[in-house]
Each structure stands twice: as C-alpha cells, then as structure tokens.
Amino acid sequence: MLRLDTVTAGYGETQVLHGVSLEVGAGEVVALLGRNGAGKTTTLRSIIGLTPAWAGRITFDGQEIARAKPHALALAGIGYLPEHRGVFPSLSVHENLTLVAGRRPGAWTVARVYDLFPRLAERRQNGGAQLSGGEQQMLAIARALLLNPKLLLLDEPTEGLAPLIVREIYQRLADIKAEGATVLLVEQSVRFALELADRAYVLGRGQVEWQGEAARLAGDAEAQRTWLGV
Numbered sequence: 001m002l003r004l005d006t007v008t009a010g011y012g013e014t015q016v017l018h019g020v021s022l023e024v025g026a027g028e029v030v031a032l033l034g035r036n037g038a039g040k041t042t043t044l045r046s047i048i049g050l051t052p053a054w055a056g057r058i059t060f061d062g063q064e065i066a067r068a069k070p071h072a073l074a075l076a077g078i079g080y081l082p083e084h085r086g087v088f089p090s091l092s093v094h095e096n097l098t099l100v101a102g103r104r105p106g107a108w109t110v111a112r113v114y115d116l117f118p119r120l121a122e123r124r125q126n127g128g129a130q131l132s133g134g135e136q137q138m139l140a141i142a143r144a145l146l147l148n149p150k151l152l153l154l155d156e157p158t159e160g161l162a163p164l165i166v167r168e169i170y171q172r173l174a175d176i177k178a179e180g181a182t183v184l185l186v187e188q189s190v191r192f193a194l195e196l197a198d199r200a201y202v203l204g205r206g207q208v209e210w211q212g213e214a215a216r217l218a219g220d221a222e223a224q225r226t227w228l229g230v
C-alpha cells in the first residue's frame with residue numbers, strides 16, 4: 001500500500017533522511033523505531049507532504065505522491081496523527097469529532113468512535129482543554145479514524161502518558177488492527193509497539209539500520225541494545 005524508495009529529506013540545508021526505503025502492505029501494522037532524533041517524525045512528515053522528499057520515490061496505492069500536498073493526501077486516505085496532538089482546545093469533544101466526520105465517508109462514524117473510546121462519550125461536552133493527556137490522545141486518534149484512512153500514520157500515540165493509559169491505548173489500537181487497519185506506527189514504547197506490530201524498521205541517523213519481523217526484534221535483546229539503546 002505504501003512504499004518509500006531511497007527517500008531523502010531535511011530542513012533548510014540540513015539533510016535528515018539519507019535514503020530511507022520501507023514498505024507497508026495492506027492490513028499490516030509496521031513499527032518505525034529508533035532513538036530520539038533518528039528521523040522517525042521526518043519520515044512520517046515526508047510521507048504526508050509536510051517535509052517534502054528531496055529525492056527518491058514515495059508511492060501510495062501505486063500512485064507517486066512525493067510531490068502531493070498534505071490536504072490532498074488526507075482526502076486520498078492517509079490519516080496522520082502528529083507528534084503533538086492536534087485537538088482544538090476551545091471546542092468540545094463532540095465538536096472536535098463532528099468537524100471531521102463525513103469528509104471521507106466509511107465504516108468509522110462518530111457513534112463508532114464513541115463505542116471504541118467510551119471515555120470520549122462520557123466527556124462529549126467537555127472542552128478539549130479540559131481533557132487529560134490520555135483523553136486528548138484518544139480524541140486525536142478518534143479524529144484520525146473519522147477520516148476513514150486507508151493508511152494511518154501514528155507519531156508516538158502514547159508519548160508522555162502514564163503506563164495504564166499507554167496499555168489502554170494499545171488495547172484500542174489492537175481493536176483497530178483487528179478490523180484490518182493498515183498502520184505505520186512511530187513509537188518510543190518499544191515493548192508495546194513490538195507486541196502490536198507485524199514488522200519493524202529501526203532508523204538510525206536517517207537510515208534503516210534494522211528491519212524484520214517484530215517478534216524477532218522483541219526477542220533479540222542484543223539488537224535492541226545496539227539499535228534502540230534499551
């Protein structure tokens with residue numbers, strides 16, 4: 001469904017990605033791991049067109065998208081959860097959801113995301129700013145789902161959250177996976193990410209240092225030490 005072929009990208013004169021190649025097949029959950037500053041966020045930003053690729057190819061559903069704009073890619077079916085949750089603090093939970101609902105019709109509706117996240121249903125009239133960090137992250141995931149993406153890019157969906165909430169969010173991501181979602185997941189919580197993912201790539205200094213089955217990396221303490229420093 002998604003393929004990056006020797007993608008380079010950066011900010012101003014500074015090159016960050018030095019030829020990243022990776023693939024995500026339909027129905028797969030693929031983890032993109034690596035130390036801080038490795039280029040994980042930049043990779044997702046290059047896919048969604050926020051930090052356009054300098055060179056290389058990016059294809060989605062067989063179409064070249066390396067020069068497409070973020071808005072067009074969202075409508076084409078790429079959902080993106082940015083590193084810092086994009087919820088509107090002055091709008092209620094319900095308004096945050098209805099704002100995006102219906103733009104790309106599909107299986108996910110406001111009612112179904114309330115079923116997935118009952119806490120959001122309880123807090124539907126609360127303002128975005130009144131939510132806990134975990135609830136804000138649930139709201140951000142719910143908003144991404146409401147665009148009924150064919151491919152979901154998640155950038156650290158549990159960053160800064162308490163362990164119990166991290167577990168809860170991963171249970172919901174497992175539910176989403178069970179429905180056949182295709183996900184490219186950037187994470188620091190290596191253990192949870194590797195439990196959920198089918199395959200993993202590890203980035204180091206803008207290049208893929210390791211790739212393979214998630215279960216293989218989960219069982220390889222040596223590789224984790226070398227590439228992830230855990």
Ligand SMILES: Nc1ncnc2c1ncn2[C@@H]1O[C@H](COP(=O)(O)OP(=O)(O)O)[C@@H](O)[C@H]1O
Nearest residue numbers: 011014016034035036037038039040041042043
């Ligand atoms: N807006 C930016 N301007 C300049 N450099 C940036 C910017 N964002 C990230 N970088 C640099 O790019 C490198 C990779 O960052 P990033 O993709 O955010 O890594 P990761 O998500 O793996 O932590 C880092 O060295 C970071 O300092």
Ligand SMILES: [Mg+2]
Nearest residue numbers: 040041042083
């Ligand atoms: Mg990042």
